[in-house]
Amino acid sequence: MKKVLGILGSPRKHGNTHLLIAKVLEGAREKGAQAELVTLDALQIHECNGCHACWREKECSKQDDMNTLYPKIAESDVLIFGTPVYWYAPTALMKAFIDRFVYFNCPANRGKIQGKxxxxxxxxxxxxxxxxxxxxxxxxxxxxxxxxxCVAKLIAPGVTKKGEVRDRPEYLAEAFQIGQSLV
Ligand SMILES: Cc1cc2nc3c(=O)[nH]c(=O)nc-3n(C[C@H](O)[C@H](O)[C@H](O)COP(=O)(O)O)c2cc1C
Structure with a gap:
């Protein structure tokens, strides 16, 4: 069974990113995938400081929620990265999460991300x-x-207020279709 992991990088619960990722996961589930959402804002994810313990085949020195996310990521076939644009960049939550992908940059851990x-x-x-x-x-x-x-990009300009994507059925339909296409 295909495993799809949604990663919500917006701090706004039930906001636009949340609603769109939920639709992608709904589409994937409808086609038989096992789909799960993780909300970065609900987790403790510290900044990577480049200690590189992970490169010496040790556990990440940070001892936070990333240690449960690493195996979840490794078990997944598809990762959905959801973030609103914040100052032409990802949110700080999403950036801190991706900084921790340094863990995958060593031979021992490379196979856990490569090819997804x-x-x-x-x-x-x-x-x-x-x-x-x-x-x-x-x-x-x-x-x-x-x-x-990267197999699909849902780019949704012109939405500002919390949950405004509800007024944009074309975005929700695209999200659902992307989810279905993953399986
Ligand atoms: C701190 C902050 C920075 C933002 N920067 C931008 C920006 O550079 N460009 C833009 O188009 N929208 C920007 N926005 C608007 C958000 O991208 C927009 O409201 C989005 O729909 C929020 O998604 P969410 O509901 O999932 O949080 C910013 C919003 C915040 C709170």
Whole structure:
């Protein structure tokens, strides 16, 4: 059974990123996937400080919730990275999470991430879709480095208020369709 892990990087519960990821997971579930959502804001994820204990085949020195997320990530086939645009970048929650992917940058842990599929879910306020370009470059570079394949991008400009995507059925339909396409 395909395992899909949604990662919510917005601190706003039931906000636009949350609703869109939930739709992706719903679509995946409908096709028979096992789908789970993790909310970064509910977890304790400290900054990576480059101690590189993980490269010496030790556990991460931070001893926080990332230690339960590493095996969850390794068991998943598809990772859904959901973040709104915050100052042309990911949220601090999402950035801290990805910083901790240094763990995967050593031979012992490389196979735990390499070859996985990724999906991006990115809502933002401005109407110009080009505004998301720096954030897409960031993710493209990270995925390239990690040898992860980005299989779908849900880019949702023009949504600002909490839950505003509810008024944009085309975004919700696209999210559901992406979810179905993963299985
Ligand atoms: C701190 C902060 C920074 C933001 N920066 C941008 C930005 O650079 N460009 C943009 O279009 N929207 C920006 N926004 C708006 C959010 O991307 C938008 O409201 C989005 O729909 C929020 O998604 P959420 O409901 O999942 O949190 C920002 C919002 C906040 C709170």
């Amino acid at each position: 599929s990724a999906v991006l879910v990115i809502p933002f306020e401005e109407d110009d879709p080009e505004m998301v370009a720096p954030l897409l470059t960031f993710f493209d570079k990270c995925f390239q480095y990690l040898q992860v394949q």
